[in-house]
Amino acid sequence: MALRHTWAVALFGVDGALVEIEADVRQGGIPSVQLLGLPDAALQESKNRVRSAIRNCQEEWPQRCVTLALSPAALPKVGTSYDVALATAVLAGAEQIPSNRLHGTVFFGELALDGRIRSVRGLLPGLLAARREGMSRAVVPMEGLAEAQLVDGIEVLGADHLREVIAWARGQSELEQEPVSESVSESESGPDLADVLGQPEARWALEVGAAGGHHLLMVGPPGTGKTMLARRLCGLLPEPSTQAALEITTIHSVAGQLPAGSPLITAPPFVAPHHSISISGLVGGGAGLAKPGAVSQAHRGILLLDEACEFGAKRLEALRTALEDGEIRLSRRDGTLRYPSQFQLVLATNPCPCAPARDVDCQCSPQTRRRYLGKLSGPLLDRVDLRVRMRPVTAMSLHTGGEPETSEVVRKRVAEARAAAAERWSEHGWQSNAEVPGPVLRREFALPKKVTALLDRGLETGAVTARGADRCLRVAWTLSDLDGSLRPEADHVAAALEFRDRRSS
Template identity: 90%
Template sequence: MALRHTWAVALFGVDGVLVEIEADVRQGGLPSVQLLGLPDAALQESKNRVRSAIQNCQEDWPQRCVTLALSPAALPKVGTSYDLALAAAVLAGAEQIPSNRLHGTVFFGELALDGRIRPVRGLLPGLMAARREGVTRAVVPVECLAEAQLVDGIEVLGATHLQEVISWAREQRELDHEPVGESVSESDPAPDLADVLGQPEARWALEVGAAGGHHLLMLGPPGTGKTMLARRLCGLLPDLSTQAALEITAIHSVAGQLPSGSPLITVPPFVAPHHSTSISGLVGGGAGLAKPGAVSQAHRGILMLDEACEFGAKRLEALRTALEDGEIRLSRRDGTLRYPAQFQLVLATNPCPCAPARDIDCQCPPQTRRRYLGRLSGPLLDRVDLRVRMRPVTAMSLHAGGEPESTDMVRKRVAEARATAIERWSDYGWQTNAEVPGPVLRRDFALPRKATTLLDRGLETGAVTARGADRCLRVAWTLSDLDGSLQPEADHVAAALEFRDRRSP
């Protein structure tokens, strides 16, 4: 009997820490198994899963004192992804398999009692962490091979059963390298903007929001196309860069929502939680170490809150930090985690609880209307760059203006405006106008006084806050990019102020 070790990865949000698993199998004392290193309940139960899996593979469980230590010992260990590494460590410590192939290899996988290896969450960020620590090889569940192969610079092997891993360690066979099942499938085409009839102001606001990455509020009666427009916003956005695609895929992997057929997410995600969702479901949470919520799953994409006023003030106010910082910080019993949450917020709401087709048909008292819209607080609305009131669709508006523009036509203009912004902010590392801090706009890219006269007047009268003024400048730069101007002019600033008209909500 000997002291042997294998490797696994502990996840903290989308960050991973390499974990060394030491197995000390020695004579003396009663047969026992001790698991050290702050395991949670699921990991504590792995002792029984590993024992049954080894025995059902026709291997002997050592009738000795078995001590399994997970280091760093002070880090909490959560989940079942350590099972395969624990089994390999026990077998190597009992000298039932050689340890030659275990060196430099990290193991992922949950074990069934019969030895089958089940998929686990967080494989992609776990492999990225292992690669950073110099690990050169990984053994993963074969169902996760497609996801694992997204990480370059590390050899990935797939296994379906513990017996396969045992035979591989004994150099009696090789493990799979190719994913099973279908190849990566193409994503479904986004809905076309031409399906939305009328609403020229809202369509223009959607284009401006897509070009600059600005948050958007649509207010209007039901059936006017608020949800339809929001669902077509993703089709206007450019495809994700490789780095952004890996960031989003890692978050969805941790959340357990990564499709097996097409593991790499290449288009901006669209997340639309129901208004009955909890605060934890919206921003993330849970016992032990918090899980990512809807705001993180919408990272680099769209977070759509339909019937926004029905979410309630507490849920809506929980978004404020993410809107400002681009990340969510969750403090729980086992530590504080950070999840990226750089999303584009789209709010859609009715003007009152009764939601008539026409304002003149509203039966709500003024106090009820104010209380309903008051759930969208001033500080939250101050972070929303574009506010647009939807108009009822009439027979006249159906035929006005000719054929509606398609998504492809608008997408081309959005792509040109975004390319202009990327070139302008390339030295700073920003991708959209919405990311630019206000001090940079005021100091390094200051506009002539004649262009900002109306904005200064709004600050003097209290029609706009200092934060709102910065956001007006961002929208003005987006409008300028769409027009092909070198910098915003007075008309662009005026249009940006019109988008922030406090009478819109």
């Protein structure tokens, strides 16, 4: 009997740390199993899973004192992804399998009692951490092999059963390197903008928001197309870059929401939580180490809060830090995690609780209307670049103005505007106008006084805050890109200011 080593990965948000598993199998004393290194309840139970899996693979469980140590010892270990690494460590320590193939290999997978290897969350960030730490090979559940192969620079092998891993360690067979092909139906085209009737101002605001990555608020009676417009915003956005797609996929891997058969997410995510969602579900949380919430799952995509005023002030105010910093920091008992949350926020709400089809039919008092919309606080609205009032749909608006533009037509204009912005900000690494800090717009890309005269007047009268003025400049640059101009003109600044001056009550 001897001391042997295997490796696993501990996840902390979208980051990972390599964990060395030492197995010391010694004669003498009462047969026992000790698991050291701050395991949580699920990992503590792995002793029984591993013992049953080894026995059901027709292998002998060592009737000796087995000590399993997970290092670094002070690092909390959470989850069931350590099972396969623990099993191979015990078998190697009992000298039932050789240890030469275990060097430089990291193991992922939860064991069933019969030895089947089940998939685990966070495979992609775990492999990225293993590669960063210099590991050369990884053994993963067969279900996650397609996801694992997104990581270059590390050999990835797949296994369905612990027997396969044991035979591979003994040199009796090789593990799979190609994922099982699954028939994936072609994705249908998303909802089209042409389905929305009327609403020219809201359609224009949606196009501006897509071109510059700006947050959007739509206020209007029910049935006017607020939700329809919001759900068509993703169809106007460009496909994420390779790096952005990996970021999106990593978060969904940690959340356990990767679609089967197509592990790499190549479209902007669209997340629309119900208004009864908890604060933890919205921004992230949970016992032990916090899980990603809706704001992180919408990273590089759209977060729609439909019926926004029904969410309540506490949930809405929890968004402010994410909107400003582009990430969420969650402090819990076991540590502080950081999840990226660079999303585009879309708020849709009725103007009052009774929400009549026409304003003249409203039964709410002015105080009730103010109290209802007051759930959207000033600091939160100050971070929303575009505010638009929806028109009631009438018979006149259905038959005037010709055929509405399709998403494909608008997407081309958005792509041209996005390309112009990306080229302008390429030296700084920004991809859209919404990412540009205010000081840069005021100093390096300052506009002439005659162009910003109306905005200066708004600052003097208190109609707009300093943060609001910066956001007006960003929208002005987006309007300029859509017009094909090199720099914003006074009309662009005035239009940007009008978007913020629109009353939402």
